[in-house]
Amino acid sequence: MTSTAVATERGATEREETKKASSLRMFAQPIVVVVLVVGVLVWAFTRDLDAIEKQSINAPVLLDAVWDHLVISFVVTALVLIIAVPLGIVLTRQWARASAPVFLAIATIGQASPAIGILVLFFLVSGWEGLWAAALPITFYTLLPVLRNTMVGLQQVDPALVDAGRGIGMSAFAVLRRIEIPLAVPLILAGLRTALVHAVGVATMAVFVNGGGLGLLIDTGYKLSRITVLITGSVLAVALALLVDWLGTVAEQYLGPKGIR
Amino acid sequence: MSFWDFVDDRWSRLLSESLLHVSAVVQCTIIAALLGVTVGVAVYRSPFGSAVATALTSAILTIPSFALLGLLIPVLGLGAPPTVAALVLYGLLPIVRNTIVGLAGVDGAITDAARGIGMNRFGVLTRVELRLAWPAILAGMRVSTQMLMGIAAIAAYARGPGLGVEIFAGLVRAGSANATNQAIAGTVGIVVLALVLDGIFVLIGRYTTSRGIRGQ
């Protein structure tokens, strides 16, 4: 009883803190992103570049890297969305509830394992290279937040609302579609944002399986001892992650159901 | 060579890499905890300070680990320094956030009572507030540890210590006989160690939390 009360109170404070922090980020993050991108590009392009650096620090190569990076990230997000949300819905149905812990355990291990390890193992076992060699293991790695949030989001829907829905004559499917899913959307979106940020982060390692992306600049800069390339790649990757995170936050704010915003 | 033969063959090396991995993560978690609790204590009374600290630390968490490493190499060189810096930075958020939440969650009546019986500000903080917030702080450390176990693997790229070495060795030797074994040993080893550490945290929680506030 007491511990429940404490937990609820903690929950409330935590939400409040998180809310304030996120509104601060809503405002500051895009500015930081712009400053980082403009700053590093001006810095890199105005430096005296040698021939090797010039091969990396030029518009087509940078755009290519960013593009590859985005493609991997969005393929991962799409896969996560297609797999985790339906799986989360199925695992919260009465008839499948018993199997939920198994899937959660697998997803937990997926996330507890080192991203680089999963990436390398998949590469070694499958022999694939490129986009899919990066996207599939990263998907596995990022599945958990969306799966868990989908399940929690559906489980936390007030049973009285489900009862009311059934009581006034909605079918089980109608209750799911018109009540449970809309009410779980905020948490699903939050999970998706986390997944997307993870994906952008791990996608920097896609370079190890020849998947391109901004990691390519980091790796090139490191291997060839070209600090300019190393820093440009790193800063752009940071900026991209912050940007995607910010876009996710904005989406969360505007896509959630109105009545519970 | 089968995986178990491989493990048998490289046992002492794997063992020392495991120890290095765990010790790097544990030490960095402790440093992150010292920093994080200090930051939490400094800001928890101010809503704005709390928001800034939470926003900053969670922004750090957004940064791709490989990119952070890339930024640290030019500054700190290779080996232990960039590894420690990266791990400490990533470890901060869960601890800072949980410290703030834990301290803010302490019932005002309890701190009032503590002041009332003559404790000074420092006494209230160390003997009452931090004791009550400890489960939350410990939970933050537990989350940090789990996260750092995975991130530490990438540190091997900058010649950092630990099981990540095996993963990168496997990558470099792709196609050779033991490449997959090495990658498996590194990856699975980290997962297993992370689970062991998690279990240890549960035990620490059980023995360091006041029985008065332990959940039933």
Next chain:
Amino acid sequence: MASEIQLTDVTKRYGRRKPAVDNFSMTIPAGEIVVFVGPSGCGKTTTMRMINRLIEPTSGTITIGGEDTSTLDPDKLRRTIGYAIQQAGLFPHMTVAQNIGVVPGLLGWDRKKIADRVEEMLDTVGLDAAEFHDRFPRQLSGGQQQRVGVARALAADPPVLLMDEPFGAVDPITRGNLQDELMRLQGELRKTIVFVTHDFDEAVKLGDRIAVLGEQSKILQYDTPDVILANPADDTVAGFVGAGASLKQLTLRRVRDVELVQPEVIVSTQDEPDEIRRRLTDAGRSYALMLDARRRPVAWVHVREPRVRRPIRDMVAAESTVQDALEAILTEGGNAVVTGARGEFKGLVEIDTVMAVIRDLRETV
């Protein structure tokens, strides 16, 4: 439009434990409010939920309007039964209008008809359509939410209404208002209503009949409030009825049913103070009731200070219960002023009249 509900030998058993509802049989007459009242966990909600098949009976039959519910599709069945629950169960992501329009929507009504019906229902439950139409549930007070809940339950004009402690979560004053409102609605609509509560006073106030239920939904007594109050079937029911049964019976009698007395001296706001004093002295009285030009009660005036108008703090209407009148008497001292539909003065209820009602209730039942 209403239907009789008949439950015959209905049993609900979970696993091997003793049944939650054991062999329950009851006829719920068309157009009446039947209240299931009993301690929590006695199975009253389970019994109610079997009527719309939210819970499937293990055995027994339930018919509504003569039709066996087990032969119908459960979802379609529920669309024809209104359902209102505690805290309203409004969908937080839907507006008030969307909430009310859900069932008509499920029944495939066209947009125009749904929109008209929503306006009508808002009006019926006393909410201003323009103001509340687009609000979300969290922007409403508890009482307003309950009203929307009732509107949603009634939206498709179901012949039967199930209400599971619908007013359980609101403050006593709001609850009183909602109960009055429900009675007014029922006066017009004449639905068959099954109402579950653990509040016996609520049961007495609302029920045409009350079923006092014990463990496993055993019917301890099923009768009109009058009879249960005056003649509890056994000690358990008597315990539930509680102390002050006679006082509770006062809620069953209306002011219009009792004899009103006229004050000796009635004066008008136009009368001069000297005139008022003279008339009171002549009649040998100390107080006069002052009415305005439209015969609405304004104040009491005392013989020694005919200029001072002492406001009437508590008045009752002809439709009020005798209990309300008793409360007014206790506030005012001596008697309660009764007004008619337009606020005009009807007469006074005196404490002796109330005593007579109590004596009468004790003897007749």
